[in-house]
Amino acid sequence: MSDVLRLGIAGLGTVGVGVIRIIQNQAERLEMRTGKKIVVTAVSARSKAKDRGVDLSSYAWEDDPVELAKRDDVDLFVELMGGSEGAAKEAIEAAIATGKDVVTANKALLAIHGQAIAEAAEDAGICVRYEAAVAGGIPVIKSLLEGLAGNAISRVMGVMNGTCNYILTRMESAGLPYDVVFEEANQLGYLEADPNLDVGGIDAGHKLAILAAIAFGTQVDFDNVELEGIGSITIDDIHQAADMGYKIKLLGVAQMTGRGLEQRMSPCLVPDTSPLGQLQGGTNMVVLEGDSVGQIVLRGAGAGEGPTASAVMGDVCDLARGVRIATFGQPARTLRKAASARAAVSAPYYLRLQLQDKPGALAKVARALGDNGVSIDRMRQYGQQDLTALVLIVTHKTTQTALDQALEACMETGVVSGTPLALRIESV
Amino acid sequence: MSDVLRLGIAGLGTVGVGVIRIIQNQAERLEMRTGKKIVVTAVSARSKAKDRGVDLSSYAWEDDPVELAKRDDVDLFVELMGGSEGAAKEAIEAAIATGKDVVTANKALLAIHGQAIAEAAEDAGICVRYEAAVAGGIPVIKSLLEGLAGNAISRVMGVMNGTCNYILTRMESAGLPYDVVFEEANQLGYLEADPNLDVGGIDAGHKLAILAAIAFGTQVDFDNVELEGIGSITIDDIHQAADMGYKIKLLGVAQMTGRGLEQRMSPCLVPDTSPLGQLQGGTNMVVLEGDSVGQIVLRGAGAGEGPTASAVMGDVCDLARGVRIATFGQPARTLRKAASARAAVSAPYYLRLQLQDKPGALAKVARALGDNGVSIDRMRQYGQQDLTALVLIVTHKTTQTALDQALEACMETGVVSGTPLALRIESV
Numbered sequence: 001m002s003d004v005l006r007l008g009i010a011g012l013g014t015v016g017v018g019v020i021r022i023i024q025n026q027a028e029r030l031e032m033r034t035g036k037k038i039v040v041t042a043v044s045a046r047s048k049a050k051d052r053g054v055d056l057s058s059y060a061w062e063d064d065p066v067e068l069a070k071r072d073d074v075d076l077f078v079e080l081m082g083g084s085e086g087a088a089k090e091a092i093e094a095a096i097a098t099g100k101d102v103v104t105a106n107k108a109l110l111a112i113h114g115q116a117i118a119e120a121a122e123d124a125g126i127c128v129r130y131e132a133a134v135a136g137g138i139p140v141i142k143s144l145l146e147g148l149a150g151n152a153i154s155r156v157m158g159v160m161n162g163t164c165n166y167i168l169t170r171m172e173s174a175g176l177p178y179d180v181v182f183e184e185a186n187q188l189g190y191l192e193a194d195p196n197l198d199v200g201g202i203d204a205g206h207k208l209a210i211l212a213a214i215a216f217g218t219q220v221d222f223d224n225v226e227l228e229g230i231g232s233i234t235i236d237d238i239h240q241a242a243d244m245g246y247k248i249k250l251l252g253v254a255q256m257t258g259r260g261l262e263q264r265m266s267p268c269l270v271p272d273t274s275p276l277g278q279l280q281g282g283t284n285m286v287v288l289e290g291d292s293v294g295q296i297v298l299r300g301a302g303a304g305e306g307p308t309a310s311a312v313m314g315d316v317c318d319l320a321r322g323v324r325i326a327t328f329g330q331p332a333r334t335l336r337k338a339a340s341a342r343a344a345v346s347a348p349y350y351l352r353l354q355l356q357d358k359p360g361a362l363a364k365v366a367r368a369l370g371d372n373g374v375s376i377d378r379m380r381q382y383g384q385q386d387l388t389a390l391v392l393i394v395t396h397k398t399t400q401t402a403l404d405q406a407l408e409a410c411m412e413t414g415v416v417s418g419t420p421l422a423l424r425i426e427s428v
Numbered sequence: 429m430s431d432v433l434r435l436g437i438a439g440l441g442t443v444g445v446g447v448i449r450i451i452q453n454q455a456e457r458l459e460m461r462t463g464k465k466i467v468v469t470a471v472s473a474r475s476k477a478k479d480r481g482v483d484l485s486s487y488a489w490e491d492d493p494v495e496l497a498k499r500d501d502v503d504l505f506v507e508l509m510g511g512s513e514g515a516a517k518e519a520i521e522a523a524i525a526t527g528k529d530v531v532t533a534n535k536a537l538l539a540i541h542g543q544a545i546a547e548a549a550e551d552a553g554i555c556v557r558y559e560a561a562v563a564g565g566i567p568v569i570k571s572l573l574e575g576l577a578g579n580a581i582s583r584v585m586g587v588m589n590g591t592c593n594y595i596l597t598r599m600e601s602a603g604l605p606y607d608v609v610f611e612e613a614n615q616l617g618y619l620e621a622d623p624n625l626d627v628g629g630i631d632a633g634h635k636l637a638i639l640a641a642i643a644f645g646t647q648v649d650f651d652n653v654e655l656e657g658i659g660s661i662t663i664d665d666i667h668q669a670a671d672m673g674y675k676i677k678l679l680g681v682a683q684m685t686g687r688g689l690e691q692r693m694s695p696c697l698v699p700d701t702s703p704l705g706q707l708q709g710g711t712n713m714v715v716l717e718g719d720s721v722g723q724i725v726l727r728g729a730g731a732g733e734g735p736t737a738s739a740v741m742g743d744v745c746d747l748a749r750g751v752r753i754a755t756f757g758q759p760a761r762t763l764r765k766a767a768s769a770r771a772a773v774s775a776p777y778y779l780r781l782q783l784q785d786k787p788g789a790l791a792k793v794a795r796a797l798g799d800n801g802v803s804i805d806r807m808r809q810y811g812q813q814d815l816t817a818l819v820l821i822v823t824h825k826t827t828q829t830a831l832d833q834a835l836e837a838c839m840e841t842g843v844v845s846g847t848p849l850a851l852r853i854e855s856v
Contacts, residue, residue, distance in 0.1 A: 022578050022720055032645065032758045033577050131575065137721035139567075139575025146574075146751075147559070147567025149461050150450050150741025217460065275727060278706060292450055293565035293738035297727040299703060310721035313578025323574075323751050330460045 005036045005320045006073055008100075010065035010091055011080030012045035012052055015105055015132065018309025019078065019316075020054045030313075034320035044068040069095035076101045076319055078312065084108035092117060096126045103315040105132035105308060111206035114213065114220035118332035128327045129315035134207040135160050135284040137307025138300040139314060144214050144288055145329040151290025153215040155255040157428065161204040162282030162302040163190045164230050164250040168267075169280045172238045172247075178231065190282070200229035201250060205265040208252035211286070212263055213328045216256050217335055220328070221263070224340035228266035232421055237352060240392050241269050244378070246350075247277040251426055260339030269350050269425040275299070276428050287428065343400025348377065348425040351393040353410065354417040357384055361415035362391065368413055372406035374398045388417045394425070433464045433748045434501055436528075438493035438519055439508030440473035440480055443533055443560065446737030447506065447744075448482045458741075462748035472496040497523035504529045504747055506740065512536035520545060524554045531743040533560035533736060539634035542641065542648035546760035556755045557743035562635040563588050563712045565735025566728040567742060572642050572716055573757045579718025581643035583683040585856065589632040590710030590730040591618045592658050592678040596695075597708050600666045600675075606659065618710070628657035629678060633693040636680035639714070640691055641756045644684050645763055648756070649691070652768035656694035660849055665780060668820050669697050672806070674778075675705040679854055688767030697778050697853040703727070704856050715856065771828030776805065776853040779821040781838065782845040785812060789843035790819065796841055800834035802826045816845045822853070 007023070009016055023030070023038055030038045042060035044067075062068035069077045069091040077095035079102060081088045088106055095102050102121070104110070110117065110130055121128045131141045135158065144153070159165050163185055170181045182199065185191055190198075197203045205225040213220040230250050241248050246269035254263045270276045275297045279285045284302030289295050301307035328335055355361040362381060369376060375396045382390040395403070403422060410416050435451070437444055451458070451466055458466045470488035472495075490496035497505045497519040505523035507530060509516045516534055523530050530549070532538070538545065538558055549556045559569045563586065572581070587593050591613055598609045610627065613619055618626075625631045633653040641648035658678050669676050674697035682691045698704045703725045707713045712730030717723050729735035756763055783789040790809060797804060803824045810818040823831070831850060838844050 018720070026578065026580065029580065029645075030578065032762060035759075138724060139571045142570060142575045143567045146746060146749075147570045147742045148738060149745035150454065150458065150738050152454065152457065217457075275703070275706075278703075290738060292446065292734040292741070294729045294732075294735055296566060297725075299725040299727070301722045304722075306720040307722055310576060310578050310718060313720070314575045317577035318574060321574075321753055323753075325749055325751075331463075334460060 003036055005038050006041045006075045007038065007078050007316065008042045008068045008071055008074035009040055009078045009080065010044040010068050011082070012043060013080065014305045015308045015312065016045070016080040017052050017054050018305035019080070019312050022309055022313050024054065030317065034317050036320040038316060038320055041073045042068050042071055065091035066094045069100065070098050074100055076103065076316065078316070079104040079106055080312070082106055082108065084112045089113060093120065096120050096124050099124065099126065101126055101319050102128045103312055103319070104128065104130050105312060106130070107133040107203065107206040107210060111209040111220060111222040114210065115332065115335065118327035121327060122332050127319060127324050129318065130210070131315050132308045132311035134210055135286050136300065136302040136304065137310045138284060138286060138298045138302070139311070140211070140286045140298050141214065142314065143296065143298060144211060145325065148288060148290050148293055149329065151292050153288065153290050155253065155289040156211045156215045156287070157251060157253045157276070158208070158284065158286035159249050159276060159279055160207045160252055160284050160286065160302060161198055161201070161250055162284055163198040164204070165279060166190060166282045167199070168230060168233065168238065168248055168250065171235055172242065175235060177235050178233060196229070199231055201227045201265040204250060204252055208254055208263055208265050212254035212261060213335065215254060216261060216338065217330055218261055218338035219335045221261070221338065221340065225263040225265055226342055230267050233267055236390065237421065241350065242272065244394065245272055246270060246425065247272045248423065249276055249279070251276065253426060255345065257341045257344035259344045260341035262341045262344050267423050269423055270428045274428045346397045346399045347427070348397050349395045349403055350423045350425055351395065352421040353391045354388040355391050356415050356417055357387045357389065358415050364413040364415050365391065365410050368409035369406045372409055373402045374406040431464055433466050434469045434503045435466065435506055435744065436470045436496045436499055436502035437468055437506045437508065438472040438496050439510070440471060441508065442733045443736045443740065444473070444508040445480050445482050446733035447508070447740050450737055450741050452482065458745065462745050464748040466744060466748055469501045470496050470499055493519035494522045497528065498526050502528055504531065504744065506744070507532040507534055508740070510534055510536065512540045517541060521548065524548050524552050527552065527554065529554055529747050530556045531740055531747070532556065532558050533740060534558070535561040535631065535634040535638060539637040539648060539650040542638065543760065543763065546755035549755060550760050555747060555752050557746065559743050560736045560739035562638055563714050564728065564730040564732065565738045566712060566714060566726045566730070567739070568639070568714045568726050569642070570742065571724065571726060572639065573753065576716060576718050576721055576724070577757065579720050581716065581718050583681065583717040584639045584643045584715070585679060585681045585704070586636070586712065586714035587677050587704060587707055588635045588680055588712050588714065588730060589626055589629070589678055590712055591626040592632070593707060594618060594710045595627070596658060596661065596666070596676055596678065599663055600670065603663060605663050606661060624657070627659055629655045629693040632678060632680055636682055636691055636693050640682035640689060641763065643682060644689060644766065645758055646689055646766035647763045649689070649766065649768065653691040653693055654770055658695050661695055664818065665849065669778065670700065672822065673700055674698060674853065675700045676851065677704055677707070679704065681854060683773065685769045685772035687772045688769035690769045690772050695851050697851055698856045702856045774825045774827045776825050777823045777831055778851045778853055779823065780849040781819045782816040783819050784843050784845055785815045785817065786843050792841040792843050793819065793838050796837035797823070797834045800837055801830045802834040
């Protein structure tokens with residue numbers, strides 16, 4: 001084994017530059033800790049000319065990340081370009097084909113092609129590490145994959161999109177409507193180029209799918225993550241939830257049920273005294289539950305140069321130290337295809353409906369719910385606006401199926417305006 | 429390499445039994461995840477006859493843990509006896525001498541003999557792992573040693589003794605004095621045989637010393653942990669702190685300062701909205717701060733069969749997977765002897781004094797503080813009881829040295845009864 005570990009880094013955005021800064025500034029500490037001199041030999045990015053504030057002059061330049069991945073003077077390929085298809089995927093495949101270990105921050109790629117990549121890597125004796133793909137600087141992959149390896153994991157939950165948590169907590173603290181705070185977040189540069197990746201829950205859904213694969217020994221299955229964004233949450237919903245002792249969070253939940261694997265990324269109500277409920281702003285939080293360990297809560301910055309680069313370097317140091325673990329914690333070909341169980345676990349729900357000003361409207365809705373087995377825990381009706389009245393309901397525990405039928409029955413009464421909102425109340 | 433990893437377990441208390449339960453119940457999962465069949469070949473404990481609720485019949489029995497550690501049919505020695513001297517230490521030394529890796533939950537041993545053990549282990553090519561020694565089920569050693577390996581760590585903090593946190597939060601919630609809650613905790617079996625290990629901060633101090641060694645690349649140095657227990661905290665202090673927006677926690681803080689390594693385990697005030705401030709009951713919390721990652725907060729059960737056994741098994745799985753990392757994250761002989769800096773970092777303080785009913789008493793105390801450079805941010809004087817008046821003061825930032833001098837000057841005024849209490853207000 002060489003005493004030098006040579007990195008090729010593809011992608012010199014915020015994270016790539018952060019990784020180079022750590023390697024340059026912490027060279028001595030990294031060598032002390034890993035026993036290897038960690039060096040960058042080559043880099044690749046879109047624009048060679050751009051000033052990124054770090055000295056790249058001693059690194060070879062490749063315009064094509066695939067060529068970078070194939071270089072003989074690269075031992076470890078660090079993919080920080082992003083995107084589930086195209087260059088990132090091809091470059092990782094090239095690295096595996098030419099015998100290089102891979103460190104990536106690419107959640108979309110792993111959520112969609114994780115199984116194929118893990119199989120190819122293991123067939124070639126290659127390690128693929130991806131701590132930075134989930135929850136930024138929080139060592140959640142390591143905790144789940146290694147620290148809790150003695151546990152049967154029962155549930156994984158998390159607030160894993162800082163932008164959505166910023167929007168929801170800012171709506172509450174400033175009393176501003178969704179559209180205004182969305183635009184604020186946009187001005188601040190918090191949103192992806194396609195904002196739906198954030199507010200539609202897709203980005204966080206990718207992360208949840210990756211965690212679920214490790215937790216349950218199943219093939220990563222993003223297609224079966226139920227996705228619901230935060231766009232329909234109103235300030236009324238947030239205030240109402242607060243009155244009842246809850247916060248609204250874009251919460252990911254993955255759990256193995258008798259009927260299969262349930263994966264949801266959706267706005268949920270959580271108790272305001274719980275760690276998840278208390279999470280403010282852009283911070284991330286992941287909750288891991290195992291049969292022996294009970295509940296572990298991990299909190300930290302979910303994005304940004306330093307935290308994400310810290311996660312990348314954790315993986316790089318592991319590989320430098322000779323840590324070699326299967327991508328998802330067990331051989332990829334032993335990962336099961338889990339049956340997908342949508343909303344298998346019953347829960348109480350928060351419902352928001354607009355009732356038309358018709359005699360007996362409330363009674364009709366209450367009966368429609370009751371006839372479908374959805375019983376009401378609490379109900380509050382507000383004064384009329386525009387000839388409709390706002391009704392907020394908390395149900396007792398029910399299944400999503402029963403609730404869907406009940407809401408359909410509500411619509412058939414002809415007294416409901418617009419589309420009802422239903423948010424799960426998650427026990428955390 | 430064999431496809432079987434053979435464990436010898438010394439110590440069959442709560443944790444040892446928990447480890448055996450996991451190995452028996454999760455055999456298939458453990459083999460899937462590690463690629464090794466993890467089996468127990470021999471065990472050792474004080475009483476062979478005792479019914480521990482697990483089937484030990486297929487394991488060899490050793491009365492002497494040293495003999496267990498030396499057995500040829502043991503690959504990995506698991507030390508769960510505890511105690512910094514005697515059998516635990518001798519058995520670990522025997523394991524190292526006969527070429528076995530070691531997993532231990534023994535914080536006292538590592539805090540006091542960690543450097544010698546690490547050196548002996550590394551000279552022999554042996555790994556010593558100890559996730560269970562700090563904060564129970566929380567993978568804090570792994571996070572710090574591996575996940576944050578790319579960071580220069582600036583500060584490590586934590587509430588790492590669940591019993592103390594139970595006592596402090598129970599005093600507040602029930603409005604009960606220390607002595608009553610201490611006795612409650614005793615009845616509930618929460619206290620060590622020597623309660624001073626808990627309420628004197630010794631147990632938590634051991635844990636802090638271990639974390640500091642990893643964080644700062646220094647030789648573990650428990651002797652220089654400033655220890656202060658929770659015995660002098662009154663319900664008045666807790667209420668007064670609450671009024672000002674703080675909670676009182678037995679908080680460990682380790683940080684590298686310009687003058688050396690500062691390690692403190694003492695009751696501190698922390699903001700009640702911070703994760704540390706919100707921590708209730710027997711739960712543990714560790715805060716890790718690094719130059720890249722920012723602040724990471726880890727929360728979970730700090731004790732108990734399941735959580736501690738989970739941590740032990742995380743280490744066992746790592747070794748089964750071939751993960752081999754230096755005990756404190758870098759070669760033991762490169763760990764520096766850090767200068768010890770007591771209270772090098774200035775902070776605001778909370779002071780409690782009993783003033784005698786003499787004219788100008790308050791003015792005398794205020795002048796004694798001011799003359800020694802300690803300026804007052806807030807002060808509150810309460811009505812007389814037993815001819816003394818309670819005075820509570822929050823100072824501006826000051827050093828421990830200035831404060832000690834100022835308190836001495838206060839005593840010299842002759843108007844102070846009893847011993848003043850000074851608690852640091854920690855910025856978290």
